[in-house]
Amino acid sequence: MASSSPSSLLLPPGSSSGKTTKRHGTINVFDKVQGLFDDIAKAAGLPPEDKPRLCDENCEKELENVPMVTTESGLQFKDIKLGQGPSPPVGFQVAANYVAMVPTGQIFDSSLEKGQLCICRVGSDQVIKGLDEGILSMKVGGKRRLYIPGLLAFPKGLTSAPGRPRVAPNSPVVFDVSLEYIPGLEVEEE
DSSP states (O other): OOSSSOSSOSSOTTSSOOEEEETTEEEEHHHHHHHHHHHHHHHTTOOOOOOOOSSOHHHHHHHTTSOOEEOTTSOEEEEEEOOOSOOOOTTOEEEEEEEEEOTTSOEEEEHHHHTSOEEEETTTTSSOHHHHHHHHTOOTTOEEEEEEOGGGSOTTOBOOOTTSOOBOTTOOEEEEEEEEEOTTOOOOOO
8 A cells, every 4th residue: 555544444434433524524533543653653763554455545445435234243344346256154264365453444463464365264263253254255256344343353352463553352343354265165167
């Protein structure tokens, strides 16, 4: 991403985001806070956060027009790209890329930075509940932004590596996920 701050707030509309609306535009409190953090980082001689993402600036702009889906559990998501392959059956392993963020857009974990796909068994509590639920309804080749409420994320919180934001207990998180393939369910080409 070329810019050092997120182009839009990552929390879904209607959540307790600190976002206020005016007649001729939107004031985004989280963008102002992120801008302040970026200014402090520059003053300290630190580079702006420039980490690989699944959703670039153009994607962020397009997401503003994508309808939000809310599930019975409270999970919300927007499909960045609809997949054409199969959906993962409960208990199957999946191979996915993900970028995990706090609502301000700061990344606290990412398979892209690690340089390897995340392989996990869906529907068997190997990942947080919101991620499990979000992946189970995807199709291979799809990319999705998940807005995960605190109870479906890290109820006990999550400590992070130095330089990464901490996730407080019951805090919402945002995951961008791309479902790459399902081992054993590869689509045969004709």
